[in-house]
Amino acid sequence: MSNYRARVTTAAVTGPLVVCAALIPFRDGFANANAALLLVLVAVAVATAGLRSAGIVAALSSAVWFDLFLAPPYFRLTIDRRDDLEMTVLLVLIGAAVTQLAIWGRRQQARASRQKGYLDGVLTTSVAVAAGSSTAELIDQVRAQLIAVLRIDGCRFVPGSTTARGPLLSHDGTVTRGSHELKVERDGLPTNAEIELPVQYAGRTRGRFLLTAATRITRPDLEQRLVAVALAAQVGAALASPAELEQPSG
Structure with a gap:
């Protein structure tokens, strides 16, 4: 489990980094709103692993790499434009919210699976009694x-x-x-x-x-x-x- 957690956390840090780095050549003609959507998708992908901490890390990582690579002044943890500041804050908030929703969905899925298993067990026993x-x-x-x-x-x-x-x-x-x-x-x-x-x-x-x-x-x-x-x-x-x-x- 520790290796799994380490791999997911690594993906939470490096996934947004790779996306932002790939967008550097296109940042002058690529709307930051679209870049933010891509980063939200990365956060969603990480959140599906079922680790809340990794989802939060992905949201924070997205905000940091977005600030460094896509929001001027570039390569500095400083944001001059209000729109980019709002985008950074929204990245963190949306990433955290999506993580919570993804974890809730996994729990509901696991609950439904358990319920089916319980029902199958009772039905199997009933069949054995009848047989x-x-x-x-x-x-x-x-x-x-x-x-x-x-x-x-x-x-x-x-x-x-x-x-x-x-x-x-x-x-x-x-x-x-x-x-x-x-x-x-x-x-x-x-x-x-x-x-x-x-x-x-x-x-x-x-x-x-x-x-x-x-x-x-x-x-x-x-x-x-x-x-x-x-x-x-x-x-x-x-x-x-x-x-x-x-x-x-x-």
């Missing part, structure tokens, strides 16, 4: 999906209806320890105890997944936790008897 896959295979599949969705270290399944003793991931996505609700998105999942995710069907507990987040702080949001509950419910349905499955819900 009559063995309970052991289904549990292993859900274990792997829980680790991926919650970004935890490990997960194991324990059959039976033993009452929860440690932190509990409830059906509504909340995580509690006793009567105290934990702020998962702020503090992360507990790392000093296994978190119990009940496997239930028709009001009966069929077992529980024990989730381990011992080596790192992970902060799954409510959506991720609800996906985990849905996955556990699929196992609960698989463990139910045929007679229970035939009974109408409610």
